Every structure is written in C-alpha cells, then in structure tokens.
Amino acid sequence: MTLATDLITRLETWNVEDSRARGTKRWGRYPEGVLDLSVAEMDFPTAEPVLRSLQDSVTRERFGYPLSEEHTTFQSACGSWLRAGGLPVGDGNVFMLAHVAQGISLAVRHFTRPGAPVAVITPTYSSFFSAIEVAGREVVQVPMNAHATGRYTLDLNGIEEALAAGAGSVLLCNPSNPTGTVYTQEELQSLAELADRHGVRVISDEVHAPLTYSDAEHVPFASVSPEAADVAITVTSASKAWNIPGLRCAIIAFTRDTDVQTWRSLSGGAKGGISPLGIFATIAAVSEGQPWLNAAITVLEKKRNHLVEALNALGHGHVITSPGATYLGWLDLRAFGRGELAERFLRDVGVFLTDGSAHGLAGAGHVRVNFATHDSVIDEFVDRADALLRAW
Ligand SMILES: Cc1ncc(COP(=O)(O)O)c(C=O)c1O
Structure with a gap:
C-alpha cells in the first residue's frame, strides 16, 4: 500500500x-x-506533521508567551506556502495573529476609512458580522447574484452602489463559506477595479482556499491585478485546511508594502492571543502537511x-x-x-x-x-x- x-x-x-x-x-x-x-x-x-509538532511542543513545555514572527520561521514558511498558492507576497509582509476574525476586525478598524461601513458579500461566514461589530462599524449586506443553476456570482452593481453610498471596504470570503463559490479571475478583477476606483480596501478571507476541489481553481484576490494587490488585505490560516482551529494561530498578508508599518504600529494587545503551539503547528502544516x-x-x-x-x-x-x-x-x-x-x-x-x-x-x-x-x-x-x- x-x-x-x-x-x-x-x-x-x-x-x-x-x-x-x-x-x-x-x-x-x-x-x-x-x-x-x-x-x-x-x-x-490529524496530519502527522502537525501531531509531531504538538508532541515536540509538549516535550519542550512550549507553554510560555510566543516569539514574534522575526524570531521563528513563521514568515518564511507561511510566505512560501502563500506564494505557492499564487499570492504575490514577500515573507516580510506576512504576520501572525490568533484567529482570522481578529484579523478582519483589525483590518476594518485600522486600514479602512474611519467610521465607514463595510460592504459584506453575502451569504457569508456568520462571524464576519460580529468581527465588524467588534471594529465598531456598520455592515452593508450585498447579496451575490443567485442563478437558477444554483451558482452564485458577485453582484458588481450592488457592490458599486454600496461603495457609492459610503462603504469604505468590501469583505469577501474567497472561496465562500457557506456557498462553496470559487470566484473567477474576471469577477475578482472587476471587484479590484471597483475598489481601486472608489479608493477602498478589499479584505479577502481565504481560509478555505486550500480546500478547493479538482474541478475548480482558487484565485487569490490579491493576485488578479496590480490594483488588486494594492487594495487587498488577505487573511487566512491553517485552521480549516488542517483542522486545527483550537490552536489559535492565523495569518495576515499585506500586498501593499505601506500596510506593514501600520500593522507594526498596532499594540501587541490588539494582535495578541496567539498560542506558541499554534505557531509551530502552523509552520509544520504549511511546510510538511x-x-x-x-x-x-x-x-x-x-x-x-x-x-x-x-x-x-x-x-x-x-x-x-x-x-x-x-x-x-x-x-x-x-x-x-x-x-x-x-x-x-x-x-x-x-x-x-x-x-x-x-x-x-x-x-x-x-x-x-x-x-x-x-x-x-x-x-x-x-x-x-x-x-x-x-x-x-
Ligand atoms: C470563512 C472563515 N473564516 C474564518 C474562520 C475561522 O477561522 P479561525 O478559527 O482561524 O478564526 C472560519 C471558520 O469556519 C471560516 O469559515
């Protein structure tokens, strides 16, 4: 066998x-x-490399406060993994956080126009709504176009209307939880063009991307054009693909270089809650899993x-x-x-x-x-x- x-x-x-x-x-x-x-x-x-990492963490009693990115191989491991998946990001623009929703709250609060509502493409992951509430912003729901075939596509007119009415960002679940929709390159390019024209950010949650089937192809939002890379903030994690959401470690990736300074300026408390077990398990998952x-x-x-x-x-x-x-x-x-x-x-x-x-x-x-x-x-x-x- x-x-x-x-x-x-x-x-x-x-x-x-x-x-x-x-x-x-x-x-x-x-x-x-x-x-x-x-x-x-x-x-x-659980995947063997992840289990081995956790067993090693227990043997070493890795129970203290975590090291930051620079002192671990987190950036190189996650950077390589994201680039292999098509995301045009350098290692130094990849940061850790405790969970994906935390990244969404921080992205909304610190990287979008102060006070501006968030255009959320729906149906979507239920915790997006509370993540935006935590950021102190309002949600503007923009339903996808639901076709008779059961397929969903982005409603670009609806998104444009929300942006024209003052939304300062678009929150995308790519691929979509709950519909399983894998967006096309063309749809994402149009979304990037819209966001660029309105001067707003697109926060793309790509946590389900590694779980794309052989009859579909995931396209990272930030990869579709230079405009997309500039407006994008990508959040993801090994938590869905390797089944380890309890280990409290996620990834935020910046394809606009100046975002890195903003991220570094945020307090450790805001970005905290990361588990050292999760950091090493994530590194094991993305590099050996x-x-x-x-x-x-x-x-x-x-x-x-x-x-x-x-x-x-x-x-x-x-x-x-x-x-x-x-x-x-x-x-x-x-x-x-x-x-x-x-x-x-x-x-x-x-x-x-x-x-x-x-x-x-x-x-x-x-x-x-x-x-x-x-x-x-x-x-x-x-x-x-x-x-x-x-x-x-
Ligand atoms: C789209 C999406 N984002 C984020 C999460 C949660 O990820 P985490 O537990 O790492 O924050 C989920 C969980 O189901 C999800 O479906």
Whole structure:
C-alpha cells in the first residue's frame, strides 16, 4: 500500500466516536443520536506533521508567551506556502495573529476609512458580522447574484452602489463559506477595479482556499491585478485546511508594502492571543502537511459527490449545488419556507445544521451542512432530510 492510499484509508475510517472522544464542540454538545453537522471541523485524524509538532511542543513545555514572527520561521514558511498558492507576497509582509476574525476586525478598524461601513458579500461566514461589530462599524449586506443553476456570482452593481453610498471596504470570503463559490479571475478583477476606483480596501478571507476541489481553481484576490494587490488585505490560516482551529494561530498578508508599518504600529494587545503551539503547528502544516491535505481533498471530494448523488437519488438533487471548495453543502430549501429551517431539522429529525439566516439576509431559506464526516453519517443525514422534506 502506498503512503497516499494508507492515508486515505485512515481518513475514511475515522469515525464519529473518534471525534467525540476529543471532547470539543464538534460532537460534544448533543446527545448521541443527534447529528451535529453545523461546526466547521472535519472528522479526520490529524496530519502527522502537525501531531509531531504538538508532541515536540509538549516535550519542550512550549507553554510560555510566543516569539514574534522575526524570531521563528513563521514568515518564511507561511510566505512560501502563500506564494505557492499564487499570492504575490514577500515573507516580510506576512504576520501572525490568533484567529482570522481578529484579523478582519483589525483590518476594518485600522486600514479602512474611519467610521465607514463595510460592504459584506453575502451569504457569508456568520462571524464576519460580529468581527465588524467588534471594529465598531456598520455592515452593508450585498447579496451575490443567485442563478437558477444554483451558482452564485458577485453582484458588481450592488457592490458599486454600496461603495457609492459610503462603504469604505468590501469583505469577501474567497472561496465562500457557506456557498462553496470559487470566484473567477474576471469577477475578482472587476471587484479590484471597483475598489481601486472608489479608493477602498478589499479584505479577502481565504481560509478555505486550500480546500478547493479538482474541478475548480482558487484565485487569490490579491493576485488578479496590480490594483488588486494594492487594495487587498488577505487573511487566512491553517485552521480549516488542517483542522486545527483550537490552536489559535492565523495569518495576515499585506500586498501593499505601506500596510506593514501600520500593522507594526498596532499594540501587541490588539494582535495578541496567539498560542506558541499554534505557531509551530502552523509552520509544520504549511511546510510538511501537503500530502495529508491532498489525501483530505481526495476524500472530501468523494464525500461531496456522495452527498450530491444521494440527494439526487431521492429526488432532492435540486436543493444542492456541488461546491467548488469547502466541505460545506448549501441546501436551498426556500420552497419549504424561509423561517426556522434549522430548528425544524433539529426538532423533527435530530439533525443540527446552521440556519442560512446566520449567513446574512440572503441566506434565509437555506441550511448549511458539514459533510466532512464518516459516510455512514452522510447517509443517515440524507435519510433524515428525505423524511423531513417528504413530510413538508
Ligand atoms: C470563512 C472563515 N473564516 C474564518 C474562520 C475561522 O477561522 P479561525 O478559527 O482561524 O478564526 C472560519 C471558520 O469556519 C471560516 O469559515
């Protein structure tokens, strides 16, 4: 057996009990029998390089305050990884922070016009709204264009209107949580052109980019044109791709050189909360974790197809569009109503999902389902969803 097939087998055979034993939020909130498919974490064993790094950290008792970027290999490791993914950034413009939402709050507060609202492309990651609230700014929701095929595209007219009305930045989730949309080069170029013309910043959360499937291609926003590099602030992390959100370490990357001075001028308190275990685990993930990630994507792609085919087989194919990235299925249940969908899933069939309304006004009538779980759980979910949809 080659290493890759061995890895794939290990990922495929990891089951819910293994995850439950971790004692984290993923399977820790509901009694056995309830399928909690809301938390965005994968039911997979952890990548060996990450585990080795953590074991080494424990052996060394790496429990003190963390070193800054300059005193570790964080910048060179993360810089190389980001450039390999197409982001045109130098090592010295890559900084660490505790988590992605912290980077978004800081970017809004310190890199955009004081007091200006933020144009948020929706449906989007629910914590964007609180990150903007923490920054003391208002949100202007700009829904994507939802096409009859289930695909979403940027509503450039809507974004332009928001900017003309005073928004000082655009917050983009690229690729999109929850819709799995992978934006095209052309869309992103148009967005950059708009932002440049209005003198505003685009904050691009690219945390799901490493989880892009073989039939799609992630384009880093900052890479699409010189204007894009200038307006962009990119936030990302190893937390989604390697399943380590509890380790508290994320990445902010500046493709406008003068941003680096601003970043350095911010207080350590504002940028704090980073775990030294997370720093070393992130370095291990991005520099040695690619084989694990390749195996994870292979397995996730099968799970994605399995979910779509299983829904299709029961006549519900129209509620899902195969995502180009992320392990999140976005189910369009508007035909069944717009309110309390997640509540009804929990109450009637014991499935806990994220209600679409948490992802912005445009999310009403949808639910989000995490399919990064054992195939038997996906099958059980489909059976329960089928029972509910038939009863409606
Ligand atoms: C788009 C997006 N950004 C950020 C995060 C959270 O990342 P972190 O826990 O590293 O802040 C998530 C988590 O699901 C996410 O989907």
